[in-house]
Amino acid sequence: MSSRTVMLALDYLFTEHTVTMSERLMLILLAARVNDVRGDDCVWPMLARLSAEAGMTKNTARTAIQKLCKRGVVTLVQEGRGRGRPSVYRVEKGQIMDLLSIRKRSNQAIVKDPKRDPPVQVQQEVPRTGSTLSSAEADAVALADLWNRTVTSPIPKVRLPLSADRVRVYAKAWPSLSVDEWTLVFAHVNAQDWCRAPGVGDHPNWTATLDWLTKKPATYQRQLEKAQTAVGSKNPRTRAESYRITNERNAASVASMPMYTIGGRVDDEADD
Numbered sequence: 001m002s003s004r005t006v007m008l009a010l011d012y013l014f015t016e017h018t019v020t021m022s023e024r025l026m027l028i029l030l031a032a033r034v035n036d037v038r039g040d041d042c043v044w045p046m047l048a049r050l051s052a053e054a055g056m057t058k059n060t061a062r063t064a065i066q067k068l069c070k071r072g073v074v075t076l077v078q079e080g081r082g083r084g085r086p087s088v089y090r091v092e093k094g095q096i097m098d099l100l101s102i103r104k105r106s107n108q109a110i111v112k113d114p115k116r117d118p119p120v121q122v123q124q125e126v127p128r129t130g131s132t133l134s135s136a137e138a139d140a141v142a143l144a145d146l147w148n149r150t151v152t153s154p155i156p157k158v159r160l161p162l163s164a165d166r167v168r169v170y171a172k173a174w175p176s177l178s179v180d181e182w183t184l185v186f187a188h189v190n191a192q193d194w195c196r197a198p199g200v201g202d203h204p205n206w207t208a209t210l211d212w213l214t215k216k217p218a219t220y221q222r223q224l225e226k227a228q229t230a231v232g233s234k235n236p237r238t239r240a241e242s243y244r245i246t247n248e249r250n251a252a253s254v255a256s257m258p259m260y261t262i263g264g265r266v267d268d269e270a271d272d
Contacts, residue, residue, distance in 0.1 A: 005041070151186060184224065
C-alpha cells in the first residue's frame, strides 16, 4: 500500500469538487495499490474485487475508472484480456501534482485580486430607533427596552431586533399600563424567587420572561395587583379597573382616527 500516493490522491479530491463519489472511491482504491518502490505507478486489480471493496456494481466501477481516465489522473496502459488477465492502469501522480499546482495558483490569484473577489464588509445589526419604526414597533421596542433595563440575571433579557410575533404581542400589551406601572411590574417579577429558577418545586429551572408576562393580559394585570399591594399603594388598581382603563384608551384611539367612506374622506366641516 502506498501512503504517499494515497495522500496525493486525497489532496486532489479535496480540491476537485466535481469528482463523483464512485470516482473518489476508485481513485483511492487504485492509489492504495501503487508500489512506490517499483516506480512505474501501475496497478492491475480485478474489477470484481474493486467493485466489491467499493460496494458498487462492476458497471459502475468500470464507468468511474473511465471518467478518471478522461480527467487524466489515471491512464489505461493495457486492456484486459479476459479472466485472470485484468486491465493495467497507471496513477498519473505527475498530472495530479500539476493539477494541484494550477488550482493553488488560481486560488492565490483570486485572493490577491480585490476586484474579482472584494472583501466582505460585515456590518453589525444595530437596533433601530423609534424615529424609524412604526408605532407598533416603537411600542414593542419601548416595552422590551424597559424590561431589559429592569430585570437581572438569571431572568433573560429580550434580544433586539424583535420578531414580528413579539412586536404584535408587545405592542398590544404596552398601552394597557403606564410606564410607571410597567416598571413596577417588572421590578416585582424580578424580585420574586419563583421567577428566578429557584431550584425547587415543579419547575426548578424556570425563569420569568417577557413573553410569558405579556402572553395574556390577566398575567401582567395580576402581577400589577400584587406589586401595588406589596408597595402599599393607596389606590391599587384592580383587574376590572385595568380592563376599564384599557377599553377607554382603545375607544379614544379609535375615535381619534379619521373617518373614511367610499369615494373619499368625511370632513368634520362641509366644504364651502
